[in-house]
Amino acid sequence: MGEQKHIVLTSHPPKGDLRPPEVVWGAPDAKTRGPVIGSNNTPQQRNVIGVHSGAYGLYRALAIAAGTLDPVHKPDLTNTSPTDQIGPFPQWAQPEKIVSIDPYGHMVAQVFAEQIASGLDIRPTIAITKARIHLPELREAISAGRLTPDNAILSPSGEASVTKAAIEPVWYLPGIATRLGVDEGELRRTLFEYTGGMFPELVTRGDLKVFLPPIGNISIYILGDLEAFWDPDRPVACRVHDECNGSDVFGSDICTCRPYLIHGIEECVKSAQAGGAGLIVYNRKEGRALGEVTKFLVYNARKRNPLGDTAAAYFERTECVAGVQDMRFQDLMPDVFNWLGITRIDRFVSMSDMKHDALVAQGIEIGERVPIPDELIPPDARVEMDAKKAAGYFIDETVSKPTDLTEAQGRDLDDY
Amino acid sequence: MGEQKHIVLTSHPPKGDLRPPEVVWGAPDAKTRGPVIGSNNTPQQRNVIGVHSGAYGLYRALAIAAGTLDPVHKPDLTNTSPTDQIGPFPQWAQPEKIVSIDPYGHMVAQVFAEQIASGLDIRPTIAITKARIHLPELREAISAGRLTPDNAILSPSGEASVTKAAIEPVWYLPGIATRLGVDEGELRRTLFEYTGGMFPELVTRGDLKVFLPPIGNISIYILGDLEAFWDPDRPVACRVHDECNGSDVFGSDICTCRPYLIHGIEECVKSAQAGGAGLIVYNRKEGRALGEVTKFLVYNARKRNPLGDTAAAYFERTECVAGVQDMRFQDLMPDVFNWLGITRIDRFVSMSDMKHDALVAQGIEIGERVPIPDELIPPDARVEMDAKKAAGYFIDETVSKPTDLTEAQGRDLDDY
Numbered sequence: 072m073g074e075q076k077h078i079v080l081t082s083h084p085p086k087g088d089l090r091p092p093e094v095v096w097g098a099p100d101a102k103t104r105g106p107v108i109g110s111n112n113t114p115q116q117r118n119v120i121g122v123h124s125g126a127y128g129l130y131r132a133l134a135i136a137a138g139t140l141d142p143v144h145k146p147d148l149t150n151t152s153p154t155d156q157i158g159p160f161p162q163w164a165q166p167e168k169i170v171s172i173d174p175y176g177h178m179v180a181q182v183f184a185e186q187i188a189s190g191l192d193i194r195p196t197i198a199i200t201k202a203r204i205h206l207p208e209l210r211e212a213i214s215a216g217r218l219t220p221d222n223a224i225l226s227p228s229g230e231a232s233v234t235k236a237a238i239e240p241v242w243y244l245p246g247i248a249t250r251l252g253v254d255e256g257e258l259r260r261t262l263f264e265y266t267g268g269m270f271p272e273l274v275t276r277g278d279l280k281v282f283l284p285p286i287g288n289i290s291i292y293i294l295g296d297l298e299a300f301w302d303p304d305r306p307v308a309c310r311v312h313d314e315c316n317g318s319d320v321f322g323s324d325i326c327t328c329r330p331y332l333i334h335g336i337e338e339c340v341k342s343a344q345a346g347g348a349g350l351i352v353y354n355r356k357e358g359r360a361l362g363e364v365t366k367f368l369v370y371n372a373r374k375r376n377p378l379g380d381t382a383a384a385y386f387e388r389t390e391c392v393a394g395v396q397d398m399r400f401q402d403l404m405p406d407v408f409n410w411l412g413i414t415r416i417d418r419f420v421s422m423s424d425m426k427h428d429a430l431v432a433q434g435i436e437i438g439e440r441v442p443i444p445d446e447l448i449p450p451d452a453r454v455e456m457d458a459k460k461a462a463g464y465f466i467d468e469t470v471s472k473p474t475d476l477t478e479a480q481g482r483d484l485d486d487y
Numbered sequence: 488m489g490e491q492k493h494i495v496l497t498s499h500p501p502k503g504d505l506r507p508p509e510v511v512w513g514a515p516d517a518k519t520r521g522p523v524i525g526s527n528n529t530p531q532q533r534n535v536i537g538v539h540s541g542a543y544g545l546y547r548a549l550a551i552a553a554g555t556l557d558p559v560h561k562p563d564l565t566n567t568s569p570t571d572q573i574g575p576f577p578q579w580a581q582p583e584k585i586v587s588i589d590p591y592g593h594m595v596a597q598v599f600a601e602q603i604a605s606g607l608d609i610r611p612t613i614a615i616t617k618a619r620i621h622l623p624e625l626r627e628a629i630s631a632g633r634l635t636p637d638n639a640i641l642s643p644s645g646e647a648s649v650t651k652a653a654i655e656p657v658w659y660l661p662g663i664a665t666r667l668g669v670d671e672g673e674l675r676r677t678l679f680e681y682t683g684g685m686f687p688e689l690v691t692r693g694d695l696k697v698f699l700p701p702i703g704n705i706s707i708y709i710l711g712d713l714e715a716f717w718d719p720d721r722p723v724a725c726r727v728h729d730e731c732n733g734s735d736v737f738g739s740d741i742c743t744c745r746p747y748l749i750h751g752i753e754e755c756v757k758s759a760q761a762g763g764a765g766l767i768v769y770n771r772k773e774g775r776a777l778g779e780v781t782k783f784l785v786y787n788a789r790k791r792n793p794l795g796d797t798a799a800a801y802f803e804r805t806e807c808v809a810g811v812q813d814m815r816f817q818d819l820m821p822d823v824f825n826w827l828g829i830t831r832i833d834r835f836v837s838m839s840d841m842k843h844d845a846l847v848a849q850g851i852e853i854g855e856r857v858p859i860p861d862e863l864i865p866p867d868a869r870v871e872m873d874a875k876k877a878a879g880y881f882i883d884e885t886v887s888k889p890t891d892l893t894e895a896q897g898r899d900l901d902d903y
Contacts, residue, residue, distance in 0.1 A: 109683065111680065111681050111683065117683070119683075120683065121682075121683045121685070122681070122682055122683040123780075124777070124778040124780065124781065125542070125778060126541070126542045126701055126702045126703060126771075127702075127773070127776055127777060127778035127814070128681070128682050128683070128685075129678070129682060129700050129701065129702050130702070130772070130776040130777075130814045130815075130816070131681060131814065132677055132678045132680075132681035132682050133667070133678070133814075133816055134811055134814045134816075135677050135681050136667065136669050136673065136674045136677035136678065136681075137667045137668075137669060137816070137818075138669070139811055139814075140810050140811045140814070141810055142681065144810030144811075146784075146807070146808050146809065146810065147807040147808060148784070148808070149788065149807070150787055150788040150790075150791035150792065151784035151785075151787045151788050151808060152787065153787075154787060154900055195780060195784060196780065197780065198779075198780045198781070198782075198783035198784045198787070199783065200783040200786045200787050200790075201790075201900055201903035202733060202737075202739040202740075202741060202786075202903070203739065203740050203741075203867065203898070203903060204737045204738045204739055204740070205738040205739075205740045205865065206737070206738040207623035207624055207627060207738075208623055211623060230740070232903040233737075233903075235733070235737075235739075235783070236783070237778075237779035237780045237782070237783045238780075239778070239780050251549070251552065251553045252553075253552055253553060253554070257552065258552045261548055261551050261552035262545070262548045262549070262552065264527065264548075265527050265538070265544070265547060265548035265551050265552075265558065266537075266538055266544050266545060266548050266701070267525065267527065267533070267535075267536065267537045267538040267544070267686070267699075268686065268687075268688065269537070269544075269685055269686055269701070270683070270684065270685055271684075271687060272684065283683070284545050285542055285545065285682070285685070285701040285702075286542045286543075286545050286546070286701075287542060287703070288778065288779050288780060290732060290733075290779060292737060316706060316769070317618060317651070317706075319735075319736045320735045320736055320748075320769070321618075321620045321622070321649075321651075321708060322620045322621040322622040322623075323618040323619065323620055323621075323651075324618075324619050324620070324621045324646070325618060325619075332736075353732070353736070355542075356546070357543070360543055360546040361540070361543060361546075362540040362541060362543035362653075362655070362704065363614075363653035363704050363706060364539075364540065364611060364612065364613065364614045364653045364654075364655050364704060365540065365614070366614075366653070367614035367615070367616040367651070367652070367653045368562075368564070368567035368611060368614045369567070370616045370618075371566055371567045371568065371569075371570060371614070371616050372565060372566040372567050374566075374616075374617075375566035376566065391562070391563040391565070392562050392563060392564070392567060393562065394556050394557055394560030394562065395550055395555055395556045395560075398543070398546045398547065398549075398550045398555075398556070399546075400546070400549055400550075400553070402553075449621065451619065482619070484570055484617055487617040487618070487619060487648040487649075
């Protein structure tokens with residue numbers, strides 16, 4: 072396709088009539104805020120840097136190159152609208168409250184119906200649907216008596232109905248800069264330079280304030296009645312979980328990720344059964360956002376440490392390999408809570424002070440903090456737990472700080 | 488950091504002494520092939536487009552912007568080397584056999600020791616480690632009598648030891664173009680244009696043949712003895728699995744993804760117990776590489792179809808929303824088999840003709856094809872199964888093609 076046409080450059084703003092609609096971030100309503108347009112079909116309409124679908128934009132481009140996808144395909148959004156109503160909330164009209172999500176991302180077909188009819192290619196950046204989840208651990212929790220089926224929230228066979236949403240990153244660069252406490256120009260320049268020159272528009276197009284970064288999306292799972300999020304008299308339980316494919320999918324026993332996720336889901340079931348709701352936020356931040364290759368390199372360095380794989384060397388080994396102990400930015404994580412209009416979490420299923428402090432900094436009240444029960448910690452994961460506790464991860468009164476950080480020894484590489 | 492220094496542009500080749508080492512893809516040995524250098528610490532050394540860690544390169548840039556990561560940090564790779572020896576294999580020296588992986592990615596510290604000592608910042612793009620996986624479904628398979636513990640491959644408590652690897656995408660653009668049957672210039676231009684202008688180097692730097700795309704990595708899990716991969720007399724079972732977060736992690740019952748993955752792992756255990764090996768290849772291609780937002784939009788369109796959620800409309804609904812039924816490129820998938828030196832799969836746990844044909848096209852022999860047992864298919868996933876069977880996904884003789892594609896009806900949105 073397209074052999075004849077010349078390459079469309081985006082490094083300079085279009086002139087005159089071609090000017091796309093302006094995005095007024097944090098405006099009081101959708102109409103004033105304006106649509107985010109990241110489609111390539113009509114380049115002159117684009118008012119962002121990057122494309123939709125995060126990293127999957129690369130696959131879309133590959134499909135076009137291979138000739139299997141019509142480059143000017145426009146999605147038919149019939150019947151795709153959200154299964155549940157979320158927002159608008161006052162937080163949506165406060166520019167500093169949400170900087171990495173388009174709060175109107177799920178309702179574009181509704182709030183921008185006029186513009187879409189007039190030919191603007193506006194696409195949802197959020198999708199909301201329903202699902203029934205079927206987890207073997209919930210069946211085990213029922214047998215173990217930790218959970219009781221009620222045929223509404225939880226079936227005797229361990230099935231639970233949820234509302235779930237997929238949320239693509241939509242970064243408002245001035246807001247991201249403020250949130251991270253850096254200068255916007257410096258942020259743009261660093262994002263450009265340290266991604267190997269990805270998107271020169273980051274430095275040449277100061278007029279484009281919105282960036283669709285090629286990273287993974289957020290997934291959220293809601294158990295119980297959404298309304299409980301907005302009713303101070305009904306309990307809300309929540310687990311903010313950062314992806315760990317090795318544990319979440321394959322059940323690797325070197326960490327507590329899946330056990331803690333499951334514990335979070337159990338707490339959500341209980342909260343829903345108590346007339347409230349439960350929320351799981353799943354962020355694609357594999358290996359503390361260092362990626363899985365770095366994570367596996369660190370595993371080897373830990374296991375081969377002549378002093379043994381102990382909590383004492385846990386973070387130090389990570390920093391040697393990665394240059395930093397943790398590359399996750401919890402600073403942006405609270406945005407999804409502000410999008411959901413949540414101002415209070417009664418039971419927060421996490422030991423992470425980073426997560427807790429980031430939420431509190433955004434004005435989200437946290438009641439109880441719920442650590443993972445000891446019996447759910449796999450033996451080889453003791454090293455991680457001790458390291459985290461010693462590093463000041465939250466511990467409730469019933470758990471004592473480990474005094475000897477060499478006590479828990481991880482499995483040796485020869486023991487697999 | 489860096490307020491004073493000017494922005495390093497990469498849109499034109501460096502001059503003279505600054506010229507980085509050349510990459511001779513598919514050369515007979517590592518020394519001749521040369522290292523892939525994607526680090527930003529020493530821009531003049533770079534010989535690729537993009538940076539390491541795929542999409543996580545964005546987080547690295549954010550960490551630098553936030554001042555938490557030293558931009559010139561060099562990883563200390565002490566004790567990070569692979570736990571298992573893989574290669575070199577003849578396939579590594581055939582440019583057309585592997586086009587999306589750096590076959591030397593796990594052994595850079597070894598094969599490029601000289602260059603690293605001389606100051607080149609060469610990083611691993613593959614990491615190999617060991618793990619013990621602990622899946623509740625394996626415990627259930629033991630109780631159900633489908634699996635028998637042997638205290639070696641599988642413990643009575645359902646634990647299995649594995650060798651696993653994380654593999655970052657390293658695209659040799661001329662090879663990718665050949666594999667997809669398109670002109671390299673057209674591929675580069677399309678990748679540039681349809682990602683919203685990501686990496687102008689794709690079009691301005693024809694001299695840079697290697698691209699590190701910001702997409703997810705591949706994970707592989709190996710059960711049993713690696714040596715079996717290279718011994719024609721020992722059985723090899725394999726499941727090539729494309730990510731489905733909703734099912735793989737949360738057990739959503741609308742599809743067969745996790746059940747099929749678990750079935751694949753069970754087959755791998757059996758193959759390992761029979762003196763062979765098993766391989767799970769896990770690709771980050773959420774929602775057929777359409778991304779999770781599109782996937783959820785399609786779920787709603789299917790569930791709200793006035794004719795009901797039936798196999799008849801399954802693919803059609805996807806195409807309306809996404810413009811294509813499937814955006815996965817199985818064409819590149821076989822690279823990991825050529826990297827592993829695998830030429831034969833005795834039991835291929837997949838119904839996908841796309842996957843089968845892609846492997847066979849790369850000269851990988853496939854014995855038996857193993858469909859998912861009917862009892863493992865969740866009720867709401869019948870629609871997907873009928874649609875796939877009708878679309879010509881592999882069916883063994885014992886399974887008949889569905890005659891009535893409206894027979895299986897998915898759960899209505901009101902039934903959640």
